Amino acid sequence: MSDISSRSEGRPAAPRLTLADVVPAVPRPLVDVVGLVAGIAWFAVAASALALEDVGDWPRTPTFAAAAGLLAAGFIAVALASRWLGAPSRWLDRAGLWLIVLGLFFTLWQLASAKLGWVPLPFFPPPQALLEVYLDDFPRLGESILASVKLQLWGYSIGAVAGFLTGVSIGWSQRAAYWVHPVLRFIGPLPAGAWLPIAFFAFPSSWSAGIFLIALATGFPVTVLTWSGILSVNPAYYDVARTLGARSRFLVLKVAIPAALPHVFVGLFMALGTSFSVLVVAELLGVKAGLGFYMQAAQGWGDYANLYAALLVLALICSGAVSLLFAARDRFLSWQKDLVTW
Amino acid sequence: MVTATIQTPEAPRVAGASLDIEDVSHGFELDGTVLEVLDDVSLHVAPGEFVALLGPSGCGKSTLLRLIAGLEPPTRGRLAEAGRPIAGPNPSRVVVFQDPTLFPWRTVRRNVAVGPEAQGTLKQSQQRIDEALALVGLSKFAKAYPHQLSGGMAQRVALARALVNDPDVLILDEPLGKLDSLTRITMQAELVSLWRREGFTAILVTHDVEEALFLANRVIVFSDRPAHVKADIPVDLPYPRHRGDPRLAELRRQVLGLLGLDADW
Ligand SMILES: Nc1ncnc2c1ncn2[C@@H]1O[C@H](COP(=O)(O)OP(=O)(O)OP(=O)(O)O)[C@@H](O)[C@H]1O
Ligand SMILES: [Mg+2]
Numbered sequence: 391m392s393d394i395s396s397r398s399e400g401r402p403a404a405p406r407l408t409l410a411d412v413v414p415a416v417p418r419p420l421v422d423v424v425g426l427v428a429g430i431a432w433f434a435v436a437a438s439a440l441a442l443e444d445v446g447d448w449p450r451t452p453t454f455a456a457a458a459g460l461l462a463a464g465f466i467a468v469a470l471a472s473r474w475l476g477a478p479s480r481w482l483d484r485a486g487l488w489l490i491v492l493g494l495f496f497t498l499w500q501l502a503s504a505k506l507g508w509v510p511l512p513f514f515p516p517p518q519a520l521l522e523v524y525l526d527d528f529p530r531l532g533e534s535i536l537a538s539v540k541l542q543l544w545g546y547s548i549g550a551v552a553g554f555l556t557g558v559s560i561g562w563s564q565r566a567a568y569w570v571h572p573v574l575r576f577i578g579p580l581p582a583g584a585w586l587p588i589a590f591f592a593f594p595s596s597w598s599a600g601i602f603l604i605a606l607a608t609g610f611p612v613t614v615l616t617w618s619g620i621l622s623v624n625p626a627y628y629d630v631a632r633t634l635g636a637r638s639r640f641l642v643l644k645v646a647i648p649a650a651l652p653h654v655f656v657g658l659f660m661a662l663g664t665s666f667s668v669l670v671v672a673e674l675l676g677v678k679a680g681l682g683f684y685m686q687a688a689q690g691w692g693d694y695a696n697l698y699a700a701l702l703v704l705a706l707i708c709s710g711a712v713s714l715l716f717a718a719r720d721r722f723l724s725w726q727k728d729l730v731t732w
Numbered sequence: 733m734v735t736a737t738i739q740t741p742e743a744p745r746v747a748g749a750s751l752d753i754e755d756v757s758h759g760f761e762l763d764g765t766v767l768e769v770l771d772d773v774s775l776h777v778a779p780g781e782f783v784a785l786l787g788p789s790g791c792g793k794s795t796l797l798r799l800i801a802g803l804e805p806p807t808r809g810r811l812a813e814a815g816r817p818i819a820g821p822n823p824s825r826v827v828v829f830q831d832p833t834l835f836p837w838r839t840v841r842r843n844v845a846v847g848p849e850a851q852g853t854l855k856q857s858q859q860r861i862d863e864a865l866a867l868v869g870l871s872k873f874a875k876a877y878p879h880q881l882s883g884g885m886a887q888r889v890a891l892a893r894a895l896v897n898d899p900d901v902l903i904l905d906e907p908l909g910k911l912d913s914l915t916r917i918t919m920q921a922e923l924v925s926l927w928r929r930e931g932f933t934a935i936l937v938t939h940d941v942e943e944a945l946f947l948a949n950r951v952i953v954f955s956d957r958p959a960h961v962k963a964d965i966p967v968d969l970p971y972p973r974h975r976g977d978p979r980l981a982e983l984r985r986q987v988l989g990l991l992g993l994d995a996d997w
Binding site for chain 2: 723
């Protein structure tokens with residue numbers, strides 16, 4: 391069995407050929423040209439911020455220009471020293487084209503908004519206005535972020551756990567299915583937002599109402615997918631386990647649930663999307679804290695820069711949550727082949 | 733290799749259990765009608781005997797094995813192991829199914845460990861597990877996942893998973909069907925020496941007449957569905973057997989005749 395021994399250590403990694411394995415290595419160029427262009431593009435961002443007078447009052451314009459200039463200098467330094475640098479120059483190599491496009495975008499944005507006034511103000515503030523929000527309104531923004539994350543975490547966790555347990559019980563027990571299935575069919579498809587008006591007076595606080603709504607939006611997809619996962623477990627697994635002495639506890643915990651786990655994760659992903667939309671709606675309409683509330687207030691006061699700043703943060707949080715869930719899935723389902731990479 | 737070290741010294745290995753299958757009939761409900769699969773099958777297997785079951789595809793061999801395993805009760809008739817009625821699955825009767833059916837979320841080693849884990853003897857069984865893996869030649873794949881194995885390797889893991897339980901009755905449903913002919917011959921020899929060493933009772937379903945004759949004390953030939961015992965042929969040849977033995981060739985002709993392949997074979 392010597393021919394296979396090389397695969398024996400640990401979990402043999404699937405051979406993943408990249409272009410670099412097939413194409414012979416070209417000697418690295420003296421400087422990273424794309425990185426250089428990216429640096430120039432970011433100098434353009436700094437220059438555009440400094441060169442002309444602002445059409446409005448944005449005290450953070452010099453800070454913004456300095457930050458852009460620093461980035462530009464960093465890119466150029468890495469590009470020039472690319473032969474000696476490892477990770478940073480590889481990163482610049484990969485991100486270079488994006489950095490160029492972003493640099494052009496920021497330059498254009500700067501000119502169109504702060505300098506030439508091509509876009510209607512105050513609806514489309516310049517980038518330094520957003521920077522100002524992050525630097526000067528951080529306490530309020532940070533508080534909102536914390537509130538949103540807390541609400542989302544509680545609601546999603548409660549919904550996911552409840553959905554998982556419900557799904558397992560109705561997948562396993564006929565009696566549980568008899569009672570829960572009709573309720574699930576009737577109530578489940580109702581959008582969680584429809585509960586909003588009731589939730590806000592039925593619950594002692596808008597915060598608990600928000601948790602309820604998010605948990606509801608999470609629970610339904612997780613329940614249904616867990617349930618279908620349990621039902622679609624290959625019955626031969628149970629036969630094998632039973633002939634080896636397994637009792638129901640083992641069958642549920644060590645056969646049914648692991649076998650259903652891929653389905654459960656599909657449910658968790660679906661639930662993540664719906665729960666975020668419920669989070670934002672709940673905060674826009676009733677919960678007196680969080681990013682949704684912050685955005686609502688910003689719009690009311692006409693602080694459009696705050697609105698965009700909060701939106702950006704929200705996007706980061708949602709995308710981070712999806713990444714986390716993917717990481718969890720990769721850990722739990724590492725035994726599966728062909729996982730989608732995120 | 734599984735050696736004598738597996739057995740605890742104070743409890744010398746008891747030879748396999750006897751099996752009594754008496755007047756067993758079985759049918760499946762299909763669209764309101766009953767599909768009769770087993771028709772009054774009676775079979776007595778002595779402790780430590782190696783019995784091969786042969787029969788046309790779909791006649792009911794796997795169904796009979798499921799009844800012996802205790803996974804289903806028979807429609808009519810009685811089954812007993814060592815005189816005790818079979819009421820449900822028990823790790824003293826372990827099945828190697830036609831399909832390896834490994835748990836894809838468990839590594840090879842943890843697949844082999846399922847029996848001890850389910851019976852709550854995992855701690856004491858670590859060495860046995862390693863020995864069972866070594867026996868099927870997969871020690872180096874202990875940490876691999878099933879999707880990283882070839883079909884034959886998966887089948888060998890299934891065999892190790894059964895053997896680790898030290899069964900009284902080993903039930904084998906075409907366990908070598910998916911192996912290439914070379915591995916197959918090696919595994920047949922391994923199976924014989926294992927059986928002779930451990931003394932369990934073996935029930936083997938196979939489509940391969942030569943395999944049946946090479947391995948078994950007795951070959952049972954079943955009829956078409958619903959299956960009944962068509963012939964019960966003793967194979968009184970000493971072990972280890974040789975494939976070229978003229979007496980095997982004669983028996984082979986006889987069995988093929990019973991399976992409907994006459995004359996020119
Ligand atoms: N759970 C079931 N429900 C209905 N019919 C079944 C079921 N299991 C088996 N059968 C039927 O019983 C018959 C015998 O099946 P079985 O699997 O025992 O055949 P077999 O002799 O093992 O065949 P093969 O050699 O091809 O594996 C088949 O016709 C099959 O369709
Ligand atoms: Mg079969």
